[in-house]
Structure formats: structure tokens, C-alpha cells
Amino acid sequence: xxxxxxxxxxxxxxxxxxxxxxxxxxxxxxxxxxxxxxxxxxxxxxxxxxxxxxxxxxxxxxxxxxxxxxxxxxxxxxxxxxxxxxxxxxxxxxxxxxxxxxxxxxxxxxxxxxxxxxxxxxxxxxxxxxxxxxxxxxxxxxxxxxxxxxxxxxxxxxxxxxxxxxxxxxxxxxxxxxxxxxxxxxxxxxxxxxxxxxxxxxxxxxxxxxxxxxxxxxxxxxxxxxxxxxxxxxxxxxxxxxxxxxxxxxxxxxxxx
Amino acid sequence: xxxxxxxxxxxxxxxxxxxxxxxxxxxxxxxxxxxxxxxxxxxxxxxxxxxxxxxxxxxxxxxxxxxxxxxxxxxxxxxxxxxxxxxxxxxxxxxxxxxxxxxxxxxxxxxxxxxxxxxxxxxxxxxxxxxxxxxxxxxxxxxxxxxxxxxxxxxxxxxxxxxxxxxxxxxxxxxxxxxxxxxxxxxxxxxxxxxxxxxxxxxxxxxxxxxxxxxxxxxxxxxxxxxxxxxxxxxxxxxxxxxxxxxxx
Numbered sequence: 001x002x003x004x005x006x007x008x009x010x011x012x013x014x015x016x017x018x019x020x021x022x023x024x025x026x027x028x029x030x031x032x033x034x035x036x037x038x039x040x041x042x043x044x045x046x047x048x049x050x051x052x053x054x055x056x057x058x059x060x061x062x063x064x065x066x067x068x069x070x071x072x073x074x075x076x077x078x079x080x081x082x083x084x085x086x087x088x089x090x091x092x093x094x095x096x097x098x099x100x101x102x103x104x105x106x107x108x109x110x111x112x113x114x115x116x117x118x119x120x121x122x123x124x125x126x127x128x129x130x131x132x133x134x135x136x137x138x139x140x141x142x143x144x145x146x147x148x149x150x151x152x153x154x155x156x157x158x159x160x161x162x163x164x165x166x167x168x169x170x171x172x173x174x175x176x177x178x179x180x181x182x183x184x185x186x187x188x189x190x191x192x193x194x195x196x197x198x199x200x201x202x203x204x205x206x207x208x209x210x211x212x213x214x215x216x217x218x219x220x221x222x223x224x225x226x227x228x229x230x231x232x233x234x235x236x237x238x239x240x241x242x243x244x245x246x247x248x249x250x251x252x253x254x255x256x257x
Numbered sequence: 258x259x260x261x262x263x264x265x266x267x268x269x270x271x272x273x274x275x276x277x278x279x280x281x282x283x284x285x286x287x288x289x290x291x292x293x294x295x296x297x298x299x300x301x302x303x304x305x306x307x308x309x310x311x312x313x314x315x316x317x318x319x320x321x322x323x324x325x326x327x328x329x330x331x332x333x334x335x336x337x338x339x340x341x342x343x344x345x346x347x348x349x350x351x352x353x354x355x356x357x358x359x360x361x362x363x364x365x366x367x368x369x370x371x372x373x374x375x376x377x378x379x380x381x382x383x384x385x386x387x388x389x390x391x392x393x394x395x396x397x398x399x400x401x402x403x404x405x406x407x408x409x410x411x412x413x414x415x416x417x418x419x420x421x422x423x424x425x426x427x428x429x430x431x432x433x434x435x436x437x438x439x440x441x442x443x444x445x446x447x448x449x450x451x452x453x454x455x456x457x458x459x460x461x462x463x464x465x466x467x468x469x470x471x472x473x474x475x476x477x478x479x480x481x482x483x484x485x486x487x488x489x490x491x492x493x494x495x496x497x498x499x500x501x502x503x504x505x506x
Contacts, residue, residue, distance in 0.1 A: 009381050010378070010381050011383065012377075012378040012382060012384050015378075015384075016374065016375050016378050020364070020375070093362045093379075094339075096339070096357060097339070097357075097362065097379050098338045098339055098353075099379050252340075252341075254339045254340050255278060
């Protein structure tokens with residue numbers, strides 16, 4: 001397929017875009033890339049102080065219970081919110097030079113992935129500190145990351161291209177993300193959900209992914225392999241469909257922007 | 258004659274291309290507006306190009322001439338694939354670089370050197386290819402020590418010089434050039450033309466859009482006169498330019 005050839009020809013541009021995305025985020029800030037460490041660290045500290053006071057959770061270690069789910073969730077929201085606007089933000093350059101347009105969504109999702117992996121280091125350090133440690137199920141970690149990456153890439157392809165024609169999408173997405181936050185087992189555990197409501201979670205791909213991280217990192221049990229496999233296939237389909245939508249819509253980007 | 262030509266000799270082939278732009282009276286961008294004004298979405302199609310067929314051979318230097326708004330720049334944009342035709346096809350063979358908008362994607366906070374890497378990568382160069390060219394680019398731009406200063410501190414002349422130096426050193430097979438000959442002072446312009454003649458001798462294909470008929474006569478083998486979105490005359494430079502000037506006066 002010639003998309004791979006195009007991406008290979010423009011690999012230096014892809015690399016500099018990702019770099020600019022990561023470095024540009026902290027450009028002119030004093031601590032620079034260190035913020036990628038500090039953000040999750042400070043967040044963790046705030047929760048560690050607040051939650052034991054306001055919330056009596058049945059979980060032994062609520063802070064870690066929360067963090068292993070919240071960090072992957074932040075990967076999701078960063079990629080989606082930035083990805084939705086990426087074509088519009090880069091409108092100026094898009095109207096002036098030709099380059100494979102796919103590079104824009106790909107570099108957003110990839111830079112979010114790199115930020116996520118940096119944050120994960122903090123989580124891993126604290127997993128060790130708090131005595132939870134690692135188990136053999138950690139081998140699933142790269143697989144779940146891959147699934148989430150493909151899933152996000154598919155969605156961002158679709159959202160970034162449609163937003164050009166329908167600017168409201170940026171705001172609608174904000175609301176959907178907020179609702180989805182409560183529809184995903186992040187602040188609570190699936191065990192506390194009445195069984196007649198569980199079907200809602202079966203419809204939410206992020207629930208499988210977040211629960212997957214929690215199973216392998218916090219509970220240290222076998223994740224729901226068949227569920228994750230289902231999401232993997234769904235993500236691949238989403239990626240292919242999303243790419244085709246993007247490719248069809250990108251032809252008019254320069255005129256619509 | 259175009260049909261008999263071998264594909265190997267062709268740099269750009271434009272086949273029966275039509276292009277029109279939507280001109281919105283009041284663009285409905287939001288969902289609310291779309292729903293409210295459903296059915297009376299005010300736009301008209303303005304035809305910019307119609308029935309354009311053009312074959313440019315490898316090594317040719319072609320000028321597109323015509324009055325403002327005749328569609329010359331649109332044709333160049335179609336060739337670079339920034340926009341796509343409504344009908345017809347455009348094929349280009351070989352690496353293509355457009356000098357339509359110099360310095361697109363320059364990041365003001367980064368130094369000239371860093372911007373060389375970023376800008377050249379947009380043209381599809383790999384890091385190694387840029388490494389090989391960077392000395393030539395800096396030498397041609399005559400920026401010397403300023404190259405490590407942030408681009409925002411550059412004068413507009415320096416900015417254009419850097420941008421032009423990058424584009425001209427990309428080593429493309431086809432160059433599309435839109436009114437960039439107003440770059441820098443007389444000295445730099447002379448060097449630009451010199452460089453372009455150099456590229457011409459190397460067998461590069463060039464397409465110019467310009468209003469400077471002197472430059473057209475001096476550098477181009479062939480001129481294409483576009484009038485109201487159609488090709489009015491296509492042929493040897495002097496013939497076409499003479500007729501064009503006759504009509505303008």
C-alpha cells in the first residue's frame with residue numbers, strides 16, 4: 001500500500017512533528033520535559049493526601065487503584081482532544097505545502113503515547129514503593145498499550161477530518177469525554193456496579209482497556225483476554241475505516257480551512 | 258502530439274482538468290447554522306479552470322502567464338496536490354517541490370539551523386539528506402553567523418533568503434515557482450536566477466508563474482497563456498508573450 005511508502009519518504013517530517021509536539025508542549029517552560037514526570041507525580045500526591053480523608057474505599061490502596069486507570073485514561077483524553085483539532089490548528093501550513101496529511105493525526109497520537117509511557121515510569125516506581133510490585137501478567141502491558149494506540153489512531157483519523165467540516169465536534173467531544181469518564185471504571189471498581197447495569201460497560205471499549213491495565217498492574221490477575229481481543233479487532237476495523245474517511249475528506253482540507 | 262510522447266519523457270501531465278471553488282455567501286460552519294439554513298446553504302460554484310490539458314516534458318522551462326485571477330496559481334496548486342481537481346487527472350513524475358509559499362512551517366522560536374531541518378523535512382528529505390546539504394543551504398543563504406539565531410529575529414529579506422535556499426537545494430526533479438523572484442536584493446535575485454539556470458542545465462523541469470515578461474523571455478522555452486480559466490495560447494515564449502502584451506495594451 002502506498003501509504004507506507006509515503007510515510008517512509010516523509011519519515012523525517014513525521015519524526016520532527018512528533019518531537020515538536022512533545023517539546024512544543026513545554027516550550028519556554030522552565031522545567032521542560034520534566035513536566036511529563038511531574039504532572040502524574042503531583043497528581044498522585046494530591047490524591048494520596050485527599051482520598052484517605054474524604055473517601056472510605058474498600059480498596060487497600062486506593063491511590064494506586066486510581067492511578068493505574070487514570071494514567072491510561074489521560075492518554076485517551078489527550079490524544080482525542082488534541083487530535084480532534086490538529087488539522088485545523090495546522091491549517092496554515094496545510095494550505096501552503098504538500099505533505100502526507102496522515103502525519104498530523106499520527107504525530108498527535110504518537111506524542112501522546114510517548115507522554116503516557118513517561119508517566120507510566122512514575123506509576124511503576126510507585127507500584128514498587130507501595131509493595132504491590134509486578135507479576136507475570138505484566139507481559140500483557142505492551143499488548144494493551146498497542147490496542148489503545150490503534151484504537152486512538154482510528155478515532156483520531158475520523159474526528160480530525162470531520163471536525164474540519166463540522167467545528168462543533170470539538171465541543172461535543174468535550175462533553176462525551178466527560179460522560180465517558182464516569183462510564184469507565186476509573187474512580188470506582190466494576191465489582192461495585194449492580195449486575196443489571198453491567199451491559200453499559202460491555203459497550204464501552206475504554207472500559208475493557210482501562211480494566212485491562214488495572215487487572216495486570218493492580219489486581220495482578222489474568223486480564224479479560226477474549227474481551228481485549230474483541231477490542232483489538234474492533235480497533236483494527238476502526239483504523240482502516242477511519243483512514244479511509246480521513247483520506248476521502250483530506251482532499252478538500254485546503255479549501256475548507 | 259501529446260499522445261505519441263513516451264511516458265518517460267513527461268514531467269507533468271494535466272488531462273481535461275476542471276476546477277471550481279465554492280464561494281460561500283455566509284459560511285455556515287456550525288451545526289446550528291447548518292440545521293437552521295438547511296436547504297438554503299448559500300454558495301455558488303465559481304469556475305476557476307476548465308478544460309485544461311497540458312503536457313510538460315522533462316527539462317522544459319515553462320511560464321504560465323495571464324492577468325490576475327486567471328487561474329495560474331490554482332493550476333500550480335493542483336500540480337502540488339494541495340488541492341484536487343473536480344474532473345480530470347494530474348500526474349507528475351519525479352520529486353516535486355513547490356516554491357509557492359516560502360518559509361511555510363518556519364517556527365519563529367527555533368534557530369535558522371533547526372528550521373532548515375524542519376522545513377526541509379516537509380519537502381520529504383531524510384535527516385541524512387539534510388545533513389549532506391546543510392552547508393550548501395547556509396552558504397547560499399549568506400546568513401553566516403545569523404544561522405544560529407532564532408528566526409523571529411530575522412529581517413524579512415533574511416527570512417526569504419533562508420526559505421529560498423532550502424527549497425532550491427532540495428534536489429527536486431520538478432520545481433514550481435510562483436512569483437518568488439521578488440526575493441531579496443538585486444544581488445540575491447541574480448544569484449537565484451543563476452542557480453535556476455544551473456538547475457535547468459541539469460535537466461530539471463520548471464514551471465513559473467510570473468508577471469515579469471522580461472524574465473519569461475529570458476529564461477523560459479515555452480509560455481502558456483491562461484485567460485479566464487482556459488488555455489488561450491501555448492507555444493514558444495516570444496510568440497505567446499507578444500500576443501499577450503498586444504492584448505493587454
